[in-house]
Amino acid sequence: MIGKLGLIIKREYLAKVRNRSFIVMTILSPLLIVGMIVLIAYLTKINDNEKRVISILNESAFFHQEFKPTEQISYIHLDGIDLEEAKDSINSMGYYGLLYLPYGKDAETVAKSAYLYTKDNPNTQMTQHLEGIIQRRLRQGRLEKLGVSQDQFSQVEQPFEINLATFDGEKSVKGINEIKAFIGGGFGYAIMMFIIIYGGFVMRSVIEEKTSRIIEVIISSVKPFQLMLGKIIGTSLAGITQFTIWLISASLLLFLAVMLFGIDLGSMANNTNMPPGAMNEMSQLATMDSEMMTYAREILDIPWGLLIVSFFIYFVLGYLIYSSIYAAIGAAVDNETDTQQFIFPIILPLMLAIYVGFFSVFSNPHGPIAVGFSLFPLTSPIVMLMRLPGGIGEGGVPLWQLLVSIGLLIITFLGIVSLAAKIYRVGILMYGKKPTYKELIKWLRY
Amino acid sequence: MDNILVAKNVSKSYGNYTALSSISLNIPKNCIYGLLGPNGAGKTSFIRIINQITHPDTGEILFNGEPLAPQHISYIGYLPEERGLYKSMKVGEQALYLAQLKGLSKTEAKKRLKYWFDRLDIGDWWNKKIQELSKGMAQKIQFIVTVLHEPKLLIFDEPFSGFDPINANIIKDEILQLKEKGTSIIFSTHRMESVEELCEYIALIHKSEKILDGKLSEIKKAYKNNVFNVGLEIQQDVDALMENLDKNYNILSSSFDGGENQLDFRVQLPSSHTAGILAELSSMANVNRFEETIPSANDIFIQTVNNKDNDR
Numbered sequence: 195m196i197g198k199l200g201l202i203i204k205r206e207y208l209a210k211v212r213n214r215s216f217i218v219m220t221i222l223s224p225l226l227i228v229g230m231i232v233l234i235a236y237l238t239k240i241n242d243n244e245k246r247v248i249s250i251l252n253e254s255a256f257f258h259q260e261f262k263p264t265e266q267i268s269y270i271h272l273d274g275i276d277l278e279e280a281k282d283s284i285n286s287m288g289y290y291g292l293l294y295l296p297y298g299k300d301a302e303t304v305a306k307s308a309y310l311y312t313k314d315n316p317n318t319q320m321t322q323h324l325e326g327i328i329q330r331r332l333r334q335g336r337l338e339k340l341g342v343s344q345d346q347f348s349q350v351e352q353p354f355e356i357n358l359a360t361f362d363g364e365k366s367v368k369g370i371n372e373i374k375a376f377i378g379g380g381f382g383y384a385i386m387m388f389i390i391i392y393g394g395f396v397m398r399s400v401i402e403e404k405t406s407r408i409i410e411v412i413i414s415s416v417k418p419f420q421l422m423l424g425k426i427i428g429t430s431l432a433g434i435t436q437f438t439i440w441l442i443s444a445s446l447l448l449f450l451a452v453m454l455f456g457i458d459l460g461s462m463a464n465n466t467n468m469p470p471g472a473m474n475e476m477s478q479l480a481t482m483d484s485e486m487m488t489y490a491r492e493i494l495d496i497p498w499g500l501l502i503v504s505f506f507i508y509f510v511l512g513y514l515i516y517s518s519i520y521a522a523i524g525a526a527v528d529n530e531t532d533t534q535q536f537i538f539p540i541i542l543p544l545m546l547a548i549y550v551g552f553f554s555v556f557s558n559p560h561g562p563i564a565v566g567f568s569l570f571p572l573t574s575p576i577v578m579l580m581r582l583p584g585g586i587g588e589g590g591v592p593l594w595q596l597l598v599s600i601g602l603l604i605i606t607f608l609g610i611v612s613l614a615a616k617i618y619r620v621g622i623l624m625y626g627k628k629p630t631y632k633e634l635i636k637w638l639r640y
Numbered sequence: 641m642d643n644i645l646v647a648k649n650v651s652k653s654y655g656n657y658t659a660l661s662s663i664s665l666n667i668p669k670n671c672i673y674g675l676l677g678p679n680g681a682g683k684t685s686f687i688r689i690i691n692q693i694t695h696p697d698t699g700e701i702l703f704n705g706e707p708l709a710p711q712h713i714s715y716i717g718y719l720p721e722e723r724g725l726y727k728s729m730k731v732g733e734q735a736l737y738l739a740q741l742k743g744l745s746k747t748e749a750k751k752r753l754k755y756w757f758d759r760l761d762i763g764d765w766w767n768k769k770i771q772e773l774s775k776g777m778a779q780k781i782q783f784i785v786t787v788l789h790e791p792k793l794l795i796f797d798e799p800f801s802g803f804d805p806i807n808a809n810i811i812k813d814e815i816l817q818l819k820e821k822g823t824s825i826i827f828s829t830h831r832m833e834s835v836e837e838l839c840e841y842i843a844l845i846h847k848s849e850k851i852l853d854g855k856l857s858e859i860k861k862a863y864k865n866n867v868f869n870v871g872l873e874i875q876q877d878v879d880a881l882m883e884n885l886d887k888n889y890n891i892l893s894s895s896f897d898g899g900e901n902q903l904d905f906r907v908q909l910p911s912s913h914t915a916g917i918l919a920e921l922s923s924m925a926n927v928n929r930f931e932e933t934i935p936s937a938n939d940i941f942i943q944t945v946n947n948k949d950n951d952r
Binding site: 198201202205209213402403406407408410411412413414415416418623625636639 | 655688691692693713716718720722723724725726727728729737738740741742782785
């Protein structure tokens with residue numbers, strides 16, 4: 195019995211990894227992904243390198259010291275020409291814009307009638323930068339009127355960050371919850387992708403056996419359940435092979451790319467779609483060494499052992515549940531076009547898990563919605579993994595929740611696999627019928 | 641133990657649909673047993689039960705005297721009607737895989753495959769993919785895979801469909817060879833020509849019920865109705881002769897060829913006793929033909945099915 199299962203697993207594995215499109219995807223995907231990253235990094239760099247030149251026509255007596263060149267903006271001060279001439283010269287010189295500060299009796303009046311002329315709509319970041327400079331000068335002026343000296347003002351202007359600590363006195367940093375959920379989310383996302391890609395492979399492989407009519411030959415030698423299990427395991431081994439190759443080759447390529455092109459991956463962090471706040475705050479704060487240490491410690495403090503063991507458990511159970519449903523669907527239909535109506539209900543809980551995870555778990559890892567979805571078997575593999583980086587017990591996931599979640603998952607696994615096996619057993623011998631849900635329920639009773 | 645397979649009151653239904661109702665069959669060892677019936681009669685359902693793909697609702701199957709169990713799978717070879725192979729897999733690899741699933745070791749399977757590939761003269765196909773072969777070629781592979789593990793019981797479901805006449809003949813000869821070597825064979829079909837040539841026993845299944853079974857020669861004997869074809873070479877007047885014959889015998893039809901003076905007719909006799917009529921005919925003319933008409937399997941098939949349908 196075990197021998198036959200081994201044979202089936204081996205065949206399914208080899209059939210998959212020798213498949214031409216599988217090989218092409220295995221080789222091409224890391225190239226594409228790394229290529230994309232390099233391209234994005236390169237484009238970002240070009241974008242950053244573009245220095246904008248703003249010319250300033252200042253007819254007032256104020257703001258002469260304020261505009262200091264930065265990495266992105268440099269200033270050219272115009273003198274002795276009127277506004278129209280200035281506009282013309284800017285157009286011909288190819289400067290980005292013209293800041294016009296007309297004559298006024300005080301800074302307030304000048305600011306009120308100041309204008310920024312640009313060719314197109316101005317860049318928001320730059321506009322805000324200019325506004326900031328003017329605003330700071332105005333605030334200083336207003337405070338001076340109230341009797342606050344420049345020294346005093348710069349003292350008042352010291353930025354403030356609140357100190358964070360947990361109840362047990364450990365120093366804490368902003369955004370760490372998001373980072374933890376993000377790491378868990380990465381695991382959950384990997385599970386979802388794996389299920390969708392390789393579940394689909396299982397389904398197509400079942401359909402292929404049906405359409406090539408080999409199915410009856412095989413199940414006169416082995417039990418349908420053995421065939422289904424062998425197919426699922428073989429395909430997932432092929433999938434793990436592919437994932438491993440992707441991981442290794444993508445990191446190698448990325449390493450090479452960083453070496454060759456000198457791309458600063460850290461600079462991209464600001465531009466990626468991170469959860470609100472997490473990365474921005476991190477990059478702002480991370481300049482300070484002690485903060486950096488805290489982050490490092492927090493990330494090291496994530497219970498990696500627990501996380502990896504749970505990832506393994508949730509991955510195996512979740513994948514088995516979903517891929518046996520995929521196998522049952524493949525058995526029920528005659529061709530791939532008929533699968534649509536059945537696929538959607540499978541994808542739905544997976545999507546839900548990801549969305550609920552990213553919206554609810556990020557803001558409150560132990561709120562009722564996060565708890566509910568991390569117990570519900572069809573979403574728990576993804577949502578629970580997002581919660582787990584917080585640890586188990588106090589401040590983390592209560593142990594009972596983890597156990598109940600895994601328990602429910604195991605029960606569901608047994609239930610779903612036996613139902614799927616029944617549909618599979620009947621379905622693989624049915625030809626020419628486009629099945630309905632009603633029909634599938636009838637098959638369960640054969 | 642004379643029977644390789646005994647079925648006792650086997651029934652199977654799918655929901656409201658009855659596929660088999662209380663089928664009992666005895667399939668003797670070392671013979672070719674024809675399982676006949678129109679499409680949808682229940683043949684395939686019965687065969688799937690023998691192969692343990694499905695299980696009967698009620699009833700019992702004995703294989704070689706023992707209740708049918710999973711370990712018997714390796715003693716059975718099955719060529720299903722809906723058959724095929726993995727299209728993108730190489731011929732040799734695929735044959736090895738299927739043989740190993742039937743319990744052969746890899747080395748043993750290789751040895752036997754080489755024998756069969758040489759025998760059917762297809763040795764150079766080993767590294768081809770199935771999708772590069774024609775349908776008939778793939779069928780040959782399928783046949784080899786079915787018989788490779790030298791099963792005690794072979795089940796062929798419409799084995800000749802998809803073969804051209806030449807290859808069908810090759811396969812037919814191979815089937816007869818296998819029988820010579822002691823294999824018991826179940827042969828399921830709705831095409832009667834091949835039944836006459838191959839089968840010693842038949843069972844007729846119609847609308848989920850067995851309506852007839854037994855030795856083909858005995859069934860034929862039972863179904864013959866004492867009709868004889870007679871040919872006479874005559875000298876005298878044909879009309880007078882016919883009038884005379886009509887008086888004494890039940891003449892079903894007749895024809896006369898004036899040029900050859902040949903009179904042919906079909907006559908229904910009250911019994912299978914022929915001495916009387918032969919003597920009388922011999923006294924009248926030269927008898928150059930006298931043979932009993934034996935119903936073909938096809939006639940029996942149609943007649944039984946029609947009778948059964950009329951009974952309802």
